[in-house]
Amino acid sequence: MARWVRGWSIAAKLFALQLAVIIVLAVIAVALIWADARADVERDAAAKSMAIAQTIANDPFVIEGVRSDDPTAVLQPYAVDVMREAGVDFVTIMAPDRTRFTHPDPSQIGRQFLGNIDPALAGEAFSETYTGTLGPSVRSVVPIEDASGEVVALVAAGITVSNTQVALGARIATVIAAAAVMIALGALGAWLLSRYLRRVTWGRGAEEMSRMFAYYEGVLHSIGEGLVLQDDRNRVVLANDRAAELLGLRKPTGRDAAPAALETLGLAPSVADVLARTGAVVDEIVITPTHVLVVDRDVIVSRARPGDARARRVGTVTTLRDHTRLQELTGELATMTTLSDALRSQAHEFANRLHTIIALIELGRPDEAVELASNELALSQALADRLLSAVEEPVLLALLLGKAAQAGERGIRFDVDLPERLAATGIDPRETITIVGNLIDNALDAAAATPSPAVDVSIGMRDGRLVVAVADSGPGPVAGARVFDLGVTSKPDAAGGASHGRGIGLALVRQSVARLGGDLRVEGSRFEVTLPLPAAAASGAAPALPGAADA
Structure with a gap:
């Protein structure tokens, strides 16, 4: 049974509990009201029987009847008439020794009255509930006194308990009906509440x-x-x-x-x-x-x-x-792709120039072949030698070499301003790739749309902080500082409108700069990032000295 109830929904359990509580309360209320009503009915019965008994005790006819030679013959018809007219169940007139003169059952006349009469013999009227020959009854016993105050007889008038219950039933019917209405209303309210709970709990237990x-x-x-x-x-x-x-x-x-x-x-x-x-x-x-x-x-x-x-x-x-790590890996992959594309492009260019040099030698023009080879070697090695001698940060070095090759492939002048020596910064290489790589990529894209494309990169130290500045030949972002917001971009798409799915690079730059505790400023087409260095790197950093290399 308990397991069966345990499977009920919350709504069903609540409904059953509320209904049980309402029924119990209604039963208790009916019991209390019934007990109170019964007490009232018994009090009414006692008062009625007392009034009748006192009236009989004060009747001179009764006093004369008990002194007659045959009290029963005189008083029995009188008692029957009183019972019928007054609506009581018995009127018993008796001698002080309990011998009955009258009784509703003639066979009981002459026998002993059952019950307590001591207070009446002492001259005091009283009421009690007692089980006599007619069953349980509410009776009142009153002494009958002569002119001198002597108790010459007793009279008992009473109403049986069955009749009091009939009177009580008429009064309690209303209470029971009200309780039934209360149970019905309570059950309806409990049902409505359980219906709501069933809906919001989806019928779950x-x-x-x-x-x-x-x-x-x-x-x-x-x-x-x-x-x-x-x-x-x-x-x-x-x-x-x-x-x-x-x-x-x-x-x-x-x-x-x-x-x-x-x-x-x-x-x-x-x-x-x-x-x-x-x-x-x-x-x-x-x-x-x-x-x-x-x-x-x-x-x-x-x-x-x-x-x-x-x-x-x-x-x-x-x-x-x-997707933080994914974006970082994407940036690193883009840098590696740039280096790979630059190396592939240079390999293609070197193959073409090597074929030209070989052809010049075969044509018997070795001097021109030597001059062409020397010029190409000087142009290609100038930036690399400058970066290798100045930059001790391998990630930054590889990134600048790759971007320089990419700029050369796109026909963009790429200038790098470096101090004589740029010590290792100690900054997370992933942050370096995100900041420097995205700034240069945006600068290359902006410069490519101008008549004389050029990108200037300046990297140095200032007051123990790394300063990276990237400028291009473009007019600068129209959005100003808002260009660092996600989705804001000045790059056109193929249709000439705003680009979709872009505008994340500079937002990542701002995120990395904020994560490192640096500053970011934009003035026209010049972006400047200032980053604090870790303590060890800052102590070994050399002052910034101007130097330049071109590609």
Whole structure:
């Protein structure tokens, strides 16, 4: 039975419990009212019997009758008439020694009266409930006194308990009817409440919901993606551990946390903007000071039944995927691709020039062949020698060589201004690739659209900080400082309009600079980044000295 009840839904259990409580309360109320009503009826019966008994005791006819030679012959008809007219069940007139003169049952006349008469013999009238020859009854016994005050007889008038119950039943019927109405109304209210609970709990039982909650809690806090749940007012109801890490929130500590408004969480503006929306979001990239996030957002609605058009917005579920490392690897891959393309291009060019030199030798013109080879060697080695002698950071060196080759291939003048010696910076190579690589890529793209394309790169030290400045021959971004916002770009697409799927490079630059605690400024077409160096690298850094190499 207990196992069967355990399988009930919360709504069914609540309905059964409420109905049982209402019935128990109604039964208790009826019992109390019935007991009170019975006491009232018995008091009324005692008062009525007392009044009749006193009236009989004060009647001179009765006093004369008990002194006559045959009291029964005189008083029995009188007693029967009183019982009939007054509506009592018995009137017994007796001698002080309990011998009955009258009784509803003639066979009981002359026998002893059953019950207590001592107070009456002492001259005191009283009432009691006693079981006599007619069964349980409420009776009053009053002494009959002569003119001198002597007790010459006793009179007992009473109403049987069965008759009091008949009177009580008439009064209690209303109470029972009211209790039935109360039970019906309570059952209706419990049914309506259980129907509502059945709808909002989908008919699930308490044990099932408890298990589901435990499973969901485990899943929410163990998955690798961030998960943010919001209510219909866009307040954050739940953020799992991964979401708290990605958004810089305090990790959840309990199940009773109240919903938090977005403005109280200190979220990055880009994230707060997405979470403040009311609609769905699909694969939107959001950059915070520490992460590159891909955001998906679904709207949760509640329907009374499948297909119900009256859907109500309950809230949203937002998933956050961390693509920071992916973007870093993409940047590194782009740099390696640039180097590979530059080497392949140079190999192609060197093959053409080698064929030309061989042809000059075969034509008997060795001097011209030597001159061509020497010139090409000097042009190709000038930048490489300059970078190799000045830059001790291998990642930065490879990056500059690759971008120089890429600029040469695109016909863009590429100038690098370096000090005599640029010691290793100690900065994370991935951050270096993100910052310098994206700045130069944007400069090359901007310069390529100008009549005299040129890109100037300046790298040096200033007050123990690394300063990287990249300028191009273009007019500079129209958006100014907003060019670092995600999705903002001045690069046209093939149709001449705004580019789609672009505008992330400079946003990543700003993120990396912020992560390293640096500064970023833009003036026209010149972008300048200032980065603090780790303590060890800063102590060994040499002052910036001007120097240049061209490609």
